[in-house]
Amino acid sequence: MKPPAISFGTKAETLSALKDVVQSARMLALEYFTVKEWREEKEARLGLIFEKFGKTKFIVRSSRKTEDTSRESNAGVFESLLDIHSPDLGSAIDKVIVSYDDPAEEDQVLIQPMLRNVVRSGVCFSHDPTTRTPYRIISIAEGDDTTVVTGGGSAQTYQIAAESTNLPPNEVSAVLVLLNELSDIFNKKPLDIEFACTREGDHEFLWLLQVRPLIIKQNLQTPAEQSKKLSLLHSKISEGMKPHPDLLGKTNAFGVMPDWNPAEIIGLRPKPLALTLYRELITDGIWAYQRDNYGYRNLRSFPVMVNFYGLPYIDVRVSFNSFIPKCLKKTLGIKLVDYYVDQLISEPHLHDKVEFDIILSCYTLDIEKRLKTLASSNFSEDELGDIKSNLRLITNSIIDPILPIWQKDVEKIKLLGERHSKLMESNLQPIEKLYWVIENTKRYGTLPFSGLARVGFIAVQFLRSLVERGFLSDDDQANFMLGIKTISSEIQSERHTLSKKAFLNKFGHLRPGTYDICSPRYDTDVGRYFSWDTDDIGNNRRVSFSLKDDIASKLDEELVGHGLKTNSLELLKFIETGITLRELAKFEFSRCLSDALELIAAIGKKMNLTREDMSFSDIAMFRELYFSVSDPEEAIKTSIQDGKLAYRDTSRICLPPLITNADQVWCFEWPKLKPNFITSKVVEGRVLAPSDKNIENSIVCIPGADPGYDWLFSHAIKGLITAWGGANSHMAIRAGELGVPAVIGAGEELYDKWSTSKFLRIDCSAQRVEIIE
Known part of the structure; x- marks a missing residue:
């Protein structure tokens, strides 16, 4: 049976209307009144509340007419007070009203009893507000405070396509059922909900705490459109995971940071020109040619970077093959590649540190320590000896002080x-x-x-x-x-x-x-x-x-x-x-x-084409213009038109930074990546972007560790945070040289939280970042 349609009112009106409708979650009892009613009959209102709920602890919540509308949410703008004892309820209500600044008589205050025995809480979106696509985004954290999630604390975040049949863990799936029910009630409008889970004995119960419109620009992608794209992508990745006759290794993975780390160099969603230039200059063939020259396996026909609707990913198996010494026995090479891939899958936080913590690509003085992990993974002494001697051969050709290969x-x-x-x-x-x-x-x-x-x-x-x-x-x-x-x-x-x-x-x-x-x-x-x-x-x-x-x-x-x-x-x-x-x-x-x-x-x-227009062109088109007789203007404008159309898909697809299973196309958990902390200093400062004025004495956030950002160090910045970049990246080395506290390679989720905050504390020694404001 289809649930009755409900329209949004104030926070209190919406929750009241849902109270006897929602089936997939519990809801707290509530009482609300207008500012006018409170001012005219305070004692009577308090009496009604105590009669209804008894002398307990309360939460006093804002419910203003300008909150949670279809135009603006004003979420968090007005006061809400938790754990209010009965004698303090009246003054708490006054504080909430004062936070309205200039309250209208019809503005409301919402009173509910505090929810007890909360074991986890979180927030959920029906759509991704950045890409305007029907991804269900569920963030959930242990404890009873949803601000841990909304304020950038430690939480598990799941991204789930609207028509996904691959479901997250049970406690998250229950939230998904609630979201789908609310979506039907509100006629598929984008939603933002807050929820909590309580435990009573051996049972857990889901509670709906809040539902508001999610403010998103129009031109939303439909679930059917999304599913069509994701089905094709699932097939593509599934094929890429299968064995290949000319590659060592039984399986594969795709990542944005291993090896030639495209996330750092061109970004997660590069425009077509940047993507195709990077391919042309390095990742299609140049990279493999030089690895072969330096004594590693010949991968010259294999591009190391693929793209999924324009999102660049390193083909991990191809990359790992290219680090196998060319004189190593094939059977041992297969065993090594499988070991490397398995290690990365079991420790995905190392995806930007593969050559330091997973791959053996050269001989160093701590080689024995690095070989111990192989010894504990069923590599024999003879095999370890072969690996060692081959790495020594390559390394000697590079460090040779008389005639080095380079x-x-x-x-x-x-x-x-x-x-x-x-x-x-x-x-x-x-x-x-x-x-x-x-x-x-x-x-x-x-x-x-x-x-x-x-x-x-x-x-x-x-x-x-x-x-x-x-x-x-x-x-x-x-x-x-x-x-x-x-x-x-x-x-x-x-x-x-x-x-x-x-x-x-x-x-x-x-x-x-x-x-x-x-x-x-x-x-x-x-x-x-x-x-x-x-x-x-x-x-x-x-x-x-x-x-x-x-x-x-x-x-x-x-x-x-x-x-x-x-x-x-x-x-x-x-x-x-x-x-x-x-x-x-x-x-x-x-x-x-x-x-x-x-x-x-x-x-x-x-x-009369702008730089922005040209960013959607394809470098291959310019090559073709050189080789053939064509109308340049027609070819360029067609390439731009095609690029803009393709980039719509690029901007709509969401994938994890490391893909280890094709099913992650439909549903995945954002991983907890381990950033690289540079120096052992502690620093606090306001958070700014490079485009802001007067960045001196601030913590600056940039997407990648690109050397073009080196100019930042001439402005006496306090600290640096990058979304992508490894311990060996340009900005990591520069920050270390200059003693600038830095967090390199925070990953998309943490970077988004930190870069949108106002004030941060970076403790490099404790490897911790704290949002102060």
Whole structure:
């Protein structure tokens, strides 16, 4: 039987109307009255309340006419008071009315007895307010305070498609039943509800505490439209999980942060141009070519990044295959890949730390400790020996102080700038010039960068192992990093030593969001990024570091014992060089990429197309224009139109950061990710975005750890939070160098809570972030 339709009134009126209608949850008894009635007959009203409920504890709730309307909710704006003793009820009612500021006579106050024996509580949306899609979002926390959920506390959050047949745990499914019932009652309108669960003996009961309209712009996606898209996506992911004849490993996973971490570099929902540029420059083929060159398995035909309706994900099995030494026996390679994938599935919080905590991709001084986890997972001594010797072979070719394998990559990077300048100064037509800029960037930019990025990672791994083995203290490591001259440290120092013109000539191509055509370059909006009136160079100090002779001797002995072809002095030089070269290579190819984006913007401008328009185009279309005879304007506008249509799906799909089962397309729990805390400091400050003015002495929140945001450190910020980024990311390294407390890789859920707060406390030593306001 269809429940009767009910229209929204005030909070009290709506709950009163639902009291005898709702079947799937209990509801508290209630009493309400207008401000006018309270002012005219206080004692009578109190008498009615005590007669109805007895002398108990109460909750006094606001129920103003301007609350919970179809236009605005005003949720949390007015006072509601809990645990009010009977003698204090009258004054509590007065306080609630005072919070109305200028109360109208018809505004109301709602009185209910306090709910007891609450074991968990939470909130639930019938639609995702960000994507305007019919995802049921249920957040639930242990305890009796729903503000733990709404205020950013620790809660479990589930995202469930409207027509999903895959259900969450029982205690959450009961909330879903209630939500569906209320959806029928309110004629499928978007809803926001609050609920609680109580325990009486061995039984639990669900209580409806609040229901209000969820204020969402129109153009909602229908459940049928959503289901059609998700069914196709489920099939795609299911196929991707199956064994592949040319890949090691029986199963798979997809993540936004392992390996080439697209969430950090291009974001979770990149526009088509950024997505296709990243594919073209790195993830379709360049990445695998260079891994093969460095002694790992040949994956040259496999893209490492796929996309699900435009959401970029790393194919974890492909990535893990590429870290298997090419000379390792196939049977052992299969066993290793399966172990790696299983480890990631069982510990999903490591998805941005796979090379530090799961993968063995190089030989370091703490190799024995790292191999112990394999020994406890049924790897034999012979197998461990094979893994060790193969990793040593690869590592020696990289750390070789005489003729390292990466020297060829350095030579290519050195050629990039001159070749690029000639192209940009040529008289080639814009589309032809764009084609050759991209080709030049791949061959002399991202290809060597892919190799030098590997060198930089191995350098950091060695540095960590020196700390692990006791050759360096944590302070030694920090001082060593401070002594390295990098592009980032040059930006900080040369802003004060170079003229403005010279500085921008060198660094002006950088931009936050390296692949984002809509993000202004330093040289086009310099006032946004730098203040030229200050002399403060912050914490950008250089520190001289060297090993003591006795420690160097012991390290030399250990290196010989491990069969590593280097000594202590050469190893430290390699670590410094590796970290520097990674940044240098990124800096050089980003200049070419930045100019390519400007070429695309200029092509669009001639057709009266904005940067925003061009962000929806596809780089493959520009390549095709070079190869064929077509009308450029028609092709570009068609590509933009197609891109905008496709991006509608991109903006509507919600997936977890790590997909380990195709059924997560329909229903998943947002994982509790473990952020990377940088430094051991404690800091408090107001929360701002990079676009805000006067960010000095504030905690700044940015989506990714992109090097284009390095300018933030020139503004004496108190702290930094990023949604995505690993312990080895650019901003993590820079924050460590400068001693800036940072939370790198918070994940989408925590980042949304923290970045929308007003005031935070970051305790890096305790690895805790607290919302103060």
